[in-house]
Amino acid sequence: MKRILHVSCSPRGEVAESFRLARRIIERLQQNEPTAHLTHRVIGDGSLPHIDADHAQSQASDSDVSPVGSMARSEALIQELECAHCIVISTPMHNLAAPSALKAWIDHVVRVRRTFTITRSGKVGLLADRPVYVAISSGGRFSGELARQPDFLTPYLKAILPTIGLHDLRFFSVQGTNAAQEYVLQAREHAEQALQEHFTDCTATPCAHWRKD
Numbered sequence: 001m002k003r004i005l006h007v008s009c010s011p012r013g014e015v016a017e018s019f020r021l022a023r024r025i026i027e028r029l030q031q032n033e034p035t036a037h038l039t040h041r042v043i044g045d046g047s048l049p050h051i052d053a054d055h056a057q058s059q060a061s062d063s064d065v066s067p068v069g070s071m072a073r074s075e076a077l078i079q080e081l082e083c084a085h086c087i088v089i090s091t092p093m094h095n096l097a098a099p100s101a102l103k104a105w106i107d108h109v110v111r112v113r114r115t116f117t118i119t120r121s122g123k124v125g126l127l128a129d130r131p132v133y134v135a136i137s138s139g140g141r142f143s144g145e146l147a148r149q150p151d152f153l154t155p156y157l158k159a160i161l162p163t164i165g166l167h168d169l170r171f172f173s174v175q176g177t178n179a180a181q182e183y184v185l186q187a188r189e190h191a192e193q194a195l196q197e198h199f200t201d202c203t204a205t206p207c208a209h210w211r212k213d
């Protein structure tokens, strides 16, 4: 059975624009694989604490300091990632970057000796690659001719996720949610078209939606 892991990062939960976009992605994945099991990992509500002192210490030493506390939470979150055949991350842009909830999740799952290793030529990811769909919502625009702000969210995710072996990243966005409703509807339509194109292109190779194993 295929498994979808949805990491939901907006404090607005299920009414969030990014959650809405993620739902559209998940619907298409489930059309492709109707029996796929879906896990919602909700972190936007602040339920995921920051990593603790032992965890931070282990990142700077040669061995893991403690198997309890946030190291245990980290292990559970990493196992959830490992089980997933594809991952959907729904996230707003906060202050040009990732919201703190998403950053806290990344601090848990990007762990030396567990999801990446350090070599002479740099960090090497240890997770098997699989598709990661990123559903972003932003009040203003961060890409295209109408962008009026820098974007530290997508470049960051493009750098950090490959660090743990996740290279197959697919970005979709609804930008400009602070604009008038007609423009928000246009932005949603734009995202819908991008999804349509992506999933139509992939029908020739359905496996492209899922981890190969």
Ligand SMILES: Cc1cc2nc3c(=O)[nH]c(=O)nc-3n(C[C@H](O)[C@H](O)[C@H](O)COP(=O)(O)O)c2cc1C
Pocket: 010, 011, 012, 015, 016, 017, 018, 019, 091, 092, 093, 094, 095, 096, 097, 137, 138, 139, 140, 141, 149, 177, 178
């Ligand atoms: C703390 C905070 C910071 C924000 N910073 C930005 C920003 O830098 N750029 C932007 O375009 N929108 C920003 N926004 C607006 C959100 O990105 C926008 O409302 C988005 O649609 C929320 O998505 P959601 O409904 O999925 O939470 C910010 C919102 C909050 C709450």
